[in-house]
Amino acid sequence: MGDLCDPEDVDQLVYLAKQNVNPETKKVEKLPRRCLWWVHEEDGRRLRNLPKEQMATSRHCIGTFLGTDAAVTKVAITECNNDEPWYPTAYILPKELPLLKKKMAGRKPTWWIAKPRDDYGGSGMKAYNGKMKEFKELINSKKAKTCVVQSYIPNPLLISGYKFHFRMYTILSGVLDKFECYLVKHGTALYSTEAFRNDDDTLGDNFDPYIHLTNWSINFTKKNLERLVKKKPFIGRGCETTLAEALRAIKRENPTFDVKDFWRQMEVICARSMYKISQWKRVKSFRRENFERPRFENFGIDLMMDTDFKVWLLEANTQVGLNPGFEPFPDLNCKHPLCIENGCMECNGIKNVRYQKNNDVMRTTIGATIDLMQLDVPASRRDEIIPKTIVPLHPLIDDELKAKFGAMSTRTEKKAQKVVPTETSG
Numbered sequence: 001m002g003d004l005c006d007p008e009d010v011d012q013l014v015y016l017a018k019q020n021v022n023p024e025t026k027k028v029e030k031l032p033r034r035c036l037w038w039v040h041e042e043d044g045r046r047l048r049n050l051p052k053e054q055m056a057t058s059r060h061c062i063g064t065f066l067g068t069d070a071a072v073t074k075v076a077i078t079e080c081n082n083d084e085p086w087y088p089t090a091y092i093l094p095k096e097l098p099l100l101k102k103k104m105a106g107r108k109p110t111w112w113i114a115k116p117r118d119d120y121g122g123s124g125m126k127a128y129n130g131k132m133k134e135f136k137e138l139i140n141s142k143k144a145k146t147c148v149v150q151s152y153i154p155n156p157l158l159i160s161g162y163k164f165h166f167r168m169y170t171i172l173s174g175v176l177d178k179f180e181c182y183l184v185k186h187g188t189a190l191y192s193t194e195a196f197r198n199d200d201d202t203l204g205d206n207f208d209p210y211i212h213l214t215n216w217s218i219n220f221t222k223k224n225l226e227r228l229v230k231k232k233p234f235i236g237r238g239c240e241t242t243l244a245e246a247l248r249a250i251k252r253e254n255p256t257f258d259v260k261d262f263w264r265q266m267e268v269i270c271a272r273s274m275y276k277i278s279q280w281k282r283v284k285s286f287r288r289e290n291f292e293r294p295r296f297e298n299f300g301i302d303l304m305m306d307t308d309f310k311v312w313l314l315e316a317n318t319q320v321g322l323n324p325g326f327e328p329f330p331d332l333n334c335k336h337p338l339c340i341e342n343g344c345m346e347c348n349g350i351k352n353v354r355y356q357k358n359n360d361v362m363r364t365t366i367g368a369t370i371d372l373m374q375l376d377v378p379a380s381r382r383d384e385i386i387p388k389t390i391v392p393l394h395p396l397i398d399d400e401l402k403a404k405f406g407a408m409s410t411r412t413e414k415k416a417q418k419v420v421p422t423e424t425s426g
């Protein structure tokens, strides 16, 4: 396949994309027969210098669609999924403050989680009881301008007393009217590192992130090392297990749990949310680029389950870290300059016995993606073989959803086409 690009060298990327004359040898340098560009959207934009191509004969395959980063912000995901029964209702403040207040006015207690607009990894998140003074202050304050307030699931299913969420991976391989998407059948479960309880003294101003938040970036830190390396029931040291291990533990602790139903919910949620991402207005605005050559993109979908085994969508992420994890936990004595919150390759801390298994999930995702894209097969013959580790989601999209999200864009397009002749003929 050729050599890997230097991730630190953006000039090299642009240079390769232009396929220019080498400034030193003065020779026109040729790229390999097939060229895979596994990049994030930001770098994907730098590839606009690649020669024009056609899908069926394209030599280049790019690991990102354009416009998808904008489709996964908290606001965009809320706009698309707020009417879905598997999305915890969210309110975009201050615009929807009256709606939120109406919801809070009922007799039933309410719980809320407030997230800064485009933050990720759980930083800045706090959960509240709707009755709390600090919550009322927050939603009425000026700070609320950068806030999405979402219904907080008060009854998460626990494993050995700990809260967790599922991290699943999808492979998007076609957008707009060519929507094509797959769910990887492996995944991970990410855990909090302090046993769960939903009492008021863990919420609001006393918010305890290690009880309520399951984000890896919060729990797998030097700051949280003591809880992280503590041998917890079932989880052991660390804060993640594979999906398969989690499902077995759930079944063991809850004999009525139905794994088939879990997968049914998972597929529906991933299919519908991915379809909406693939139809987002920014994706459409890059229509030409997105259809010029084969593209794919890996997404990380975060979901949780409540005590009724109902699965809820939390968020979707682009730019997922498919890099392998390190064997040791973060080491407080590590002096490496790049060793910040989550540890580094040089750390010499306690060994994480699960790291191989967790890396296998990344490997499966990467392997399935490469097999799916079949870089040595012409794009026109590509969909004949589907790897066993993934399941197609696009057949699950019904006409109703297409009419609501997909056809809208086609209709506007037709309208636009009709308008053009009258404008130019005059």
Ligand SMILES: [Zn+2]
Binding pocket: 331, 334, 335, 336, 339, 343, 344, 345, 346, 347, 348
């Ligand atoms: Zn280190």
